[in-house]
Amino acid sequence: MKNDHRLCDAEALSRFLDNEGGAQEADRLRRHLETCGACRKRLAKQRLLSRLVRKAVAGETARADFERLEAAVVSAAHRQRPYSWQRFTGWIPVKKVSIPLATAVLAGLVYFVVAVQRPGFRAPSAIINSFTGPISSVMIIETPETRQTILWFDENSAATDDDKAV
Amino acid sequence: MHRSFSERQLVTLLRQGDEGAFRYLVRRYQKKLYAVAFGITLDREESFDIVQDVFLNAYRKIGRFRQQSSLSTWLHRITVNQCLNRKRRWRRRLRRQHRSIDSPELDPVPLAAPAGSDPETLYNGKLAVQELWRALRQVPEQARAVFVLKEIQGMSYDEIARDLHIKKGTVSSRLFYVRRRLKAELQAFLEGETGHEE
Numbered sequence: 419m420k421n422d423h424r425l426c427d428a429e430a431l432s433r434f435l436d437n438e439g440g441a442q443e444a445d446r447l448r449r450h451l452e453t454c455g456a457c458r459k460r461l462a463k464q465r466l467l468s469r470l471v472r473k474a475v476a477g478e479t480a481r482a483d484f485e486r487l488e489a490a491v492v493s494a495a496h497r498q499r500p501y502s503w504q505r506f507t508g509w510i511p512v513k514k515v516s517i518p519l520a521t522a523v524l525a526g527l528v529y530f531v532v533a534v535q536r537p538g539f540r541a542p543s544a545i546i547n548s549f550t551g552p553i554s555s556v557m558i559i560e561t562p563e564t565r566q567t568i569l570w571f572d573e574n575s576a577a578t579d580d581d582k583a584v
Numbered sequence: 585m586h587r588s589f590s591e592r593q594l595v596t597l598l599r600q601g602d603e604g605a606f607r608y609l610v611r612r613y614q615k616k617l618y619a620v621a622f623g624i625t626l627d628r629e630e631s632f633d634i635v636q637d638v639f640l641n642a643y644r645k646i647g648r649f650r651q652q653s654s655l656s657t658w659l660h661r662i663t664v665n666q667c668l669n670r671k672r673r674w675r676r677r678l679r680r681q682h683r684s685i686d687s688p689e690l691d692p693v694p695l696a697a698p699a700g701s702d703p704e705t706l707y708n709g710k711l712a713v714q715e716l717w718r719a720l721r722q723v724p725e726q727a728r729a730v731f732v733l734k735e736i737q738g739m740s741y742d743e744i745a746r747d748l749h750i751k752k753g754t755v756s757s758r759l760f761y762v763r764r765r766l767k768a769e770l771q772a773f774l775e776g777e778t779g780h781e782e
Binding site: 432436438464467472475484495498 | 607640777
């Protein structure tokens, strides 16, 4: 039977090697491979390449020091957070819930401290009486907790009186 | 003490913090994960670091593993993601620039030859592996990941497409691209082995 190279399809051969092209494509390629030496050779090279890769990676894996890897992994795992905390965080969708929740709690705390617990914020102080005389002035201020009396002395007028006395 | 667990038991024990279960997990999967990591990174130390990170990630996140896929699939998925997203790439590359030319890092592992193989066969096998690593290094990492998942893991196109978030057609074309490129680079070796049938 004569070769028909219009049917040579390297990508389809790649799928054929992986059993992925579907039954119809596989049948067509099987028939084509019976008559096409070039495609048979392509397929043989692909198979050889697969074997080479698998053997090379297997050789590389055999060379690795897995005892060192296991020791390093277990040691690093010991340094990690305890499992109890991990189990707790495991079922909480951490980022979606905990961050907004923590922000809301923090905002509430700040409001409570600043607005509610601030000393003297609940009621203003008041001047309940004041007097002004020639030598001094008196002012009485009342807050919810205390009553304050403030006195001012006019030192100039006092000194003048003393001078007059001499 | 050597214990054996079913997958469900293993997950349950890992969630309870059982160290024996964790060691079992590491022993059971480290070779397979290392093979995938090495196939993608082509760097021994980096693959070592990646596999270590994968197990630590699994240790931390086992509470969130919903068992909708197998433990093996879950671990392989983490490994591929770590390989493709690794941030230590530049640090490693910088370190590699200072590596001695006598370093055994680039020394290829010879193919397992049948008993009694002559030195020439061993030499050719070693050379073929050396050529393979060199050729694979020239392939983009995303395409190499597809190739490794197919050739080393034996995953189907659908599984690869799902894990790498690409279309099935892209899996097919990337595999074809890598194979064509490798065949071109390893032409002499492949011709020698397959003969000249036409």
